[in-house]
Amino acid sequence: xxxxxxxxxxxxxxxxxxxxxxxxxxxxxxxxxxxxxxxxxxxxxxxxxxxxxxxxxxxxxxxxxxxxxxxxxxxxxxxxxxxxxxxxxxxxxxxxxxxxxxxxxxxxxxxxxxxxxxxxxxxxxxxxxxxxxxxxxxxxxxxxxxxxxxxxxxxxxxxxxxxxxxxxxxxxxxxxxxxxxxxxxxxxxxxxxxxxxxxxxxxxxxxxxxxxxxxxxxxxxxxxxxxxxxxxxxxxxxxxxxxxxxxxxxxxxxxxxxxxxxxxxxxxxxxxxxxxxxxxxxxxxxxxxxxxxxxxxxxxxxxxxxxxxxxxxxxxxxxxxxxxxxxxxxxxxxxxxxxxxxxxxxxxxxxxxxxxxxxxxxxxxxxxxxxxxxxxxxxxxxxxxxxxxxxxxxxxxxxxxxxxxxxxxxxxxxxxxxxxxxxxxxxxxxxxxxxxxxxxxxxxxxxxxxxxxxxxxxxxxxx
Numbered sequence: 001x002x003x004x005x006x007x008x009x010x011x012x013x014x015x016x017x018x019x020x021x022x023x024x025x026x027x028x029x030x031x032x033x034x035x036x037x038x039x040x041x042x043x044x045x046x047x048x049x050x051x052x053x054x055x056x057x058x059x060x061x062x063x064x065x066x067x068x069x070x071x072x073x074x075x076x077x078x079x080x081x082x083x084x085x086x087x088x089x090x091x092x093x094x095x096x097x098x099x100x101x102x103x104x105x106x107x108x109x110x111x112x113x114x115x116x117x118x119x120x121x122x123x124x125x126x127x128x129x130x131x132x133x134x135x136x137x138x139x140x141x142x143x144x145x146x147x148x149x150x151x152x153x154x155x156x157x158x159x160x161x162x163x164x165x166x167x168x169x170x171x172x173x174x175x176x177x178x179x180x181x182x183x184x185x186x187x188x189x190x191x192x193x194x195x196x197x198x199x200x201x202x203x204x205x206x207x208x209x210x211x212x213x214x215x216x217x218x219x220x221x222x223x224x225x226x227x228x229x230x231x232x233x234x235x236x237x238x239x240x241x242x243x244x245x246x247x248x249x250x251x252x253x254x255x256x257x258x259x260x261x262x263x264x265x266x267x268x269x270x271x272x273x274x275x276x277x278x279x280x281x282x283x284x285x286x287x288x289x290x291x292x293x294x295x296x297x298x299x300x301x302x303x304x305x306x307x308x309x310x311x312x313x314x315x316x317x318x319x320x321x322x323x324x325x326x327x328x329x330x331x332x333x334x335x336x337x338x339x340x341x342x343x344x345x346x347x348x349x350x351x352x353x354x355x356x357x358x359x360x361x362x363x364x365x366x367x368x369x370x371x372x373x374x375x376x377x378x379x380x381x382x383x384x385x386x387x388x389x390x391x392x393x394x395x396x397x398x399x400x401x402x403x404x405x406x407x408x409x410x411x412x413x414x415x416x417x418x419x420x421x422x423x424x425x426x427x428x429x430x431x432x433x434x435x436x437x438x439x440x441x442x443x444x445x446x447x448x449x450x451x452x453x454x455x456x457x458x459x460x461x462x463x
Contacts, residue, residue, distance in 0.1 A: 002115045003027040003142060005044035007037040007061065008077070009053045017048065020104055021111070034061035041068060042146060046095075046114045048107075051078040051086065059089055066093045071121050071149055073114035077102065122149055128181070137173070138318045141311035147174070147303060154301050155181030160253065162238075162298045163276040165305030168355030171276040172236065174305055178274050179232040187231030192224045195240035203245050204261045207252075209458065213262025216426055218434070221458035225258045228271045238298065239279035239290060250294045273298070308350040308357065315350075315357065316342040322358050323373060326365035335365060337373040344375055422457040425450070429459060 004026050006017045011032070018028045029044060031037035034056030037049065047065060051058040062074050073095035078086045086097035095114045098107055122145055130136055139148050154161060155178045163171040172191070179189045197205060204213070208223025224233060235241075241249065252258050253273060257266045275298045284290035308315065319342055327335035350356050363381065364373045425443070432438040440450040453459075 002045040003029060003043055004111060004115075005037060005040055005047045006030045007032075007034065007047060007049035007053075007058075009033060009050065013050070013077075017107075020108060024108060026111075034058070034064075037061060038064060041065065041072065043142075044072065045118055045142070046111060047072060047074045048111065049074060049076060051076050051082055051089075051097075059085070059092075062089055062092065062094055069146075069150070070153070071118060073118055075107075075110055075114060128152075136321055137177075138314055138321050139311070140317065141306075141314045143306040144311050144314060147305065148177070151177050151303060152181055154178065154303070156183065157301075158183065158272055159300040160272065160298050161274045161300070162281070162302045163274065163305055164302060165276070165278060166307045166353055167278050168353035169305040169307055170354045171305050172234065174303065175232070175234040175274045175276065179234075179272075182232065182272065184231050184272055188228055189232045189234065190224050190228040191234045191236065193236045195237040199242040199245065202241070203248070204458070206245065207248060207258045208260035210260055210262035213260075216430070216459060217262070218459060219455075221260075223258070223260060225252060225269050225271055226267070229269045230271075232272045232274055235273060235275040237277060238275040239277040239281055239284060243289075243291065246291045246294050250291060250297060253294075253297045308353045312346055315346045318354065318357060319345050319361055322361040323365065326362055330365060332365075332371060334371045335368065335373070336371060338375050341373055341375040341378055344378060421453070422459070425453055425457065426459055429454070 004021050006014050006021075006028060007030075008014050008017075009032055014030045014032070018030060021028050029040050031040055034049070034053060037047070038061070041047075047061075049058045049061055056064075058076050062076070065072055065074055070093065074093070076086050076089055076094050076097040078097055078099050083097075083099060086094070086099075090097065095117070096110050098110065137148065139145055151174050161175075161178055163174055165171050175191075176189065179185060192206060194202065196202075200214070204217070204221065204223070206224050208221050208226055209217050211217060211220045235249075248259070252269065252271070256268055256270060258269055259266050281290050281295045281299070285292035285295045319337060323335055323337045326332075345357065345360075352359075360378075361373070364377055367377065367381075368374075425439075428439045428442050429436075432442065436447055436450055436454075440447045443450065445453075
């Protein structure tokens with residue numbers, strides 16, 4: 001179902017057009033002025049506007065729409081004798097025009113063509129995105145279609161982008177899209193979770209460190225900014241950065257310069273930053289817990305990733321796509337999902353958003369019998385008192401405890417595992433006096449594997 005925004009200062013025209021389009025199955029939004037219409041563009045798939053209105057004219061509204069969303073089709077309604085102006089407007093982006101009094105069927109036909117043209121542009125962009133990412137994107141809900149459309153356009157403009165949204169909404173996917181459709185696509189996309197490490201380690205990991213800069217710094221490390229040179233750096237949970245590191249990040253954004261821990265030398269980098277947060281950085285800036293100048297530097301373009309409750313129509317298709325991926329991951333020849341379960345999933349609450357839905361599908365897939373994800377299994381797993389997932393015993397479980405439940409709720413699994421692994425390796429290396437063979441034996445890995453991980457986490461000694 002498409003949404004059409006009607007803009008006219010005459011109530012009778014708004015009413016007549018609303019009735020016409022509603023009868024044809026469209027959702028209708030109205031505005032009595034250009035200024036009011038600008039606040040409702042996010043709700044529209046097409047705009048029908050009068051040319052002559054008090055205050056902002058239809059031409060002025062057209063120009064503002066074109067600057068915000070060039071793919072949004074605008075149909076102009078003109079008084080008799082204004083055809084020359086309307087033709088000029090079409091040269092500047094209007095989709096079509098009709099003279100008053102207009103034929104109702106003709107207007108309906110023009111609007112249908114405009115909506116179809118927008119759908120085709122969005123489909124073409126999505127196919128291009130999916131080719132770049134190497135996977136399918138589900139997003140038929142209007143809020144998601146608009147986000148994907150905007151993100152695809154913004155991607156080619158080399159500006160910092162701030163992604164806002166609740167935990168688990170898919171902000172990292174949008175960051176991947178921004179990178180894949182940018183001029184930096186051939187360069188690296190480096191990810192850093194700002195909440196994964198303590199402040200001192202985050203500084204060293206983000207900007208690099210010199211050998212001997214602190215205890216355990218046995219080798220020089222480039223840092224994530226250096227690794228992202230020529231590409232994109234995705235800063236997840238950027239609101240968790242301590243204020244001193246925020247100052248260094250601001251300098252990197254303003255001047256393209258970084259300074260590693262333990263060094264007096266400044267290094268130039270060419271990095272596009274895409275940041276993400278589930279917090280209100282504007283409110284934090286006012287409260288003094290986040291630098292206001294950094295906020296404005298990060299939010300050159302600000303995109304909001306919608307929660308799953310605002311795109312419930314996408315849930316069945318998301319579940320099917322996740323089921324398909326699980327079948328590939330688990331090496332199953334066939335994995336299907338009951339229609340009754342799809343409906344149950346669509347009506348359920350998902351406070352953890354897409355990530356929670358994905359975890360649910362993965363759990364059902366791992367425990368499925370006969371290659372079918374069933375409603376009965378889903379309800380059984382959600383029942384009060386249901387047994388938690390079985391975790392294999394480990395001899396060293398007490399020596400190296402798992403991350404706390406609070407941490408697990410906040411961080412992606414990959415970041416938890418990497419932070420945990422780095423800490424374990426660092427402690428074992430310290431306990432063995434840096435003896436790699438002994439450390440590898442205690443950790444139960446080969447020496448080659450250990451050396452690779454020491455390099456990965458900046459723990460390796462120089463020979």
